Amino acid sequence: MIRFEKVAVRFPGGVTALHELDLEIPKGQFAVLVGASGSGKTTALRLVNRLQDASSGRVLVDGVDVQERDPIELRRSIGYAIQGVGLIAHMSVAENVALVPRLKGASPEEQRAIARAGLARVRMPPDQFLDRYPHELSGGQRQRVGLARAMAADPDLVLLDEPFGALDNVVREEIQDEFKEILGGLHKTIVLVTHDMHEAIHMGERILVMNAGRLVADGTPEEVVLRPKDEFVRKLLGRRRRELENYVKELRG
Amino acid sequence: MSTDRSFWGYFAANHAEIGRLTLEHCAMVGAAMALGVLVGVPLGILLTRKRRLAPLILGTTTTLQTIPSVALLGLLMLLPVVGGIGIRPAITALFLYSLLAIVENTFAGIEQVHRPTVDAGRGMGMTDAQILTFIELPQALPIIVAGVRISAVVCVATATVASYIGAGGLGDLIFRGVGRANNAMVAWGALPAIALSLIVHKALSAFEARLKEGPAGDYRRVLKWIGTLSAAALLGFGLWAAGLGGTDTVVIGSKPFTESELVGEMVAQLAEASGAQVERKFYMGGTVCFESVKGGTMDAYVEYTGTGLMSHLGLPAMTESARVYAKVKREYAQRWDLDWLAPLGFNNTYAMAMRRDEAERRGIAKLSDLRGRKLRCGFDEVFADRPDGYKGMLARGLSFCASVKQMNSGLMYQAVAKRETDVIDAYATDGRIVSLDLKILEDDLGFFPPYDAAVLVGPKLFRKAPGLREKLEELAGSIDDSEMARLNAEVDSKKRRAAEVAREFLTGKGLLQRAAQTGGPESP
Ligand SMILES: Nc1ncnc2c1ncn2[C@@H]1O[C@H](COP(=O)(O)OP(=O)(O)OP(=O)(O)O)[C@@H](O)[C@H]1O
Ligand SMILES: [Mg+2]
DSSP states (O other), X not given: OEEXXXXXXXXXXXXXXXXXXXXXXXXXXXXXXXXXXXXXXXHHHHHHTTSSOOSEEEEEETTEEGGGSOHHHHHHTEEEEETTBTOOTTSOHHHHHTHHHHHTTOOHXXXXXXXXXXXXXXXXXXXXXXXXXXXXXXXXXXXXXXHHHHHTXXXXXEEEESTTTTSOHHHHHHHHHHHHHHHHTTTOEEEEEESOHHHHHHHOSEEEEEETTEEEEEEOHHHHHHSOOXXXXXXXXXXXXXXXXXXXXXXXX | OBOOXXXXXXXXXXXXXXXXXXHHHHHHHHHHHHHHHXXXXXXXXXXXXXXXXXXXXXXXXXXXXXXXXXXXHHHHHTSSSSOSXXXXXXXXXXXXXXXXXXXXXXXXXXXXXXXXXXXXXXXXXXXXXXXXXXXXXXXXXXXXXXXXXXHHHHHXXXXXXXXXXXXXXXXXXXXXXXXXXXXXXXXXXXXXXXXXXXXXXXXXXXXXXXXXXXXXXXXXXXXXXXXHHHHHHHHHHHHHHHXXXXXXXXXXXXXXXXXXXXXXXXXXXXXXXTTOOEEEEOSOOHHHHHHHHHHTSOOEEEEEHHHIIIXXXXXXXXXXXXXXXXXXXXXXXXXXXXXXXXXXXXXXXXXXXXXXXXXXXXXXXXXXXXXXXXXXXXXXXXXXXXXXXHHHHHHTTOOOEEEXXXXXXXXXXXXXXXXXXXXXXXXXXXXXXXXXXEEEOBOTTOOSOXXXXXXXXXXXXXXXXXXXXXXXXHHTTOOOHHHHHHHHHHHHTTOBOXXXXXXXXXXXXXXXXXXXXXXXXXXX
């Protein structure tokens, strides 16, 4: 589904955000990119929907080099949600959720129906929320609307960049559970970016650990947490290593 | 009907005109602002896309802003299409002034849009145009509206200056009122302008607050609404302006003082009587009149031979009336294809004036009678030092001042009337000579250069108004100094309308039929 072939990204000013990254994420997999701040997670994600162009190498989606696709059409076929959600403040919840279908030319009635279905999917009673505005929602509700928006056009591939970043811990775990449930049932390819190892273990089937623009670990949560090969991964697990190990065992249990 | 000097009296007598000028003012500002929005907002957007242009475009709009309005109007007068005189250059100037705030605020408004939102929009597959209309413009709207508000308020105030080039609007009342020391007239020009500013400010502030308050309401509809409104304002204005004065309309001008308006009014009424469509451009700057006739945007106004000789032609003073007239007539025809018709009869030159009883008591009637006297002199700010003033007199051995007090011309007339001074310098046709019963000393020495008034005519006037030539020939020579001073006094002291006084004069001379109602807007 997604393939990175020796992809490097160098920013003007000398920062190399990615060093020749090779990676493959098969269809239907829930992959989590995890790593410290500045390790290149967002950059890697944005390569997929062409918000970022590679300096060298190729990125393929469904076997086609993204450079050969029309960026607008490519992006509309991929769900995308970012930290702080990026909801449009002057649009109602309904308008936000149905944005991509609208861009694709859905009629107002279709948009309304899509918004209803989308809200229902993220467990928000449509009648209560359709006509609210983002500032009239709680942080968790906003995240859910953001997710509903990313899924509205029923994309096969969904990119989520720290979608829980703005939430406090209690709410975060609740929403994580919910998202896991919602997303788990959909059989979509999902790439989620986070810097929180706990979240990665909790959500992902596959964990990709990044450090300074390189992939330093790749495997199931058990493989990555219980048998860390890399010095950096050990450091990333840090003082919480014991706790995370127990958590993985518990999840598997 | 005499116009009242009191505040409410003036309003009662002139509310129709105040209303018309207010509408004219609104039309001018509305058209300029519509243009400003239609050009300024896209320019601001362009800047956010092509940042390299920012120094150039912002630099240009800032520079435009620093040009004093009178200077900008003066420059525009010389340009074709967007310039000339009347409402078009006024709109051009106001439009140019409006740009800075609109461009700058559009730019700043879009710059401050929350970047992650734009990024999310792009990530969802919005095109550049969709990002602009779905995200950037709606979020920048309160700041853009603030820019429009700032521009509009400045525009309402600046539009008063446009009267200087004959654009009409409330400035007409202010300029005319200042010229006639009629405070009620000034107030009725200034107050509606202030009220307009406040209304525009309040309305747009409220709109802005409403936009900032929250996202309720459909922003795209608001944007469309603003665009449509601007386009409609411009279109409506275009139709209105196109309806104004076709090419056959005769444009008659006047300089910014009562006497010029009175004789301009006479020319205008005679042109109307000869069947022409007339547009009056009164109370314009002196050079504006001259440049306009030269440029073909005005057909006639009344000029003074001395001004023509010294200011326009830049030639040295001459004292003999007939020679000055012959000189300007020949030079203007050669240089600019303009014609000086035969002089009207009065000579608005400097003159020495005294109280009539005082002059008689002392036995002074002529300039030469002053020689060797010891009088208390009151002169205006420039007269004492001019070669054609007291300094020149001294050079010719004509000394008569025991003391010289310098004062402004208003005080000067007061002072001589109250016997605080004995002799003053005056304009020979000033209305106050009549109202204060002063005596003008005859210039038997040929000292003062002549300022004979005559109609200065552009090449197209008589083609547009074929019957007018004979009428103007009849008018020539029919107004002497004291008659002109009397007419000036009717307007300045008795506060009558110039149009009415002019009509009365023309009817009295048999130049207009009593019954013949001349059309055209009245001018107080
Ligand atoms: N537009 C850019 N221009 C220059 N450097 C950039 C740009 N975007 C990112 N970088 C740099 O590239 C590196 C990787 O950035 P990236 O945003 O991918 O990190 P990240 O792993 O998502 O970090 P975080 O967890 O803080 O979001 C960083 O050093 C960052 O400073
Ligand atoms: Mg990031």
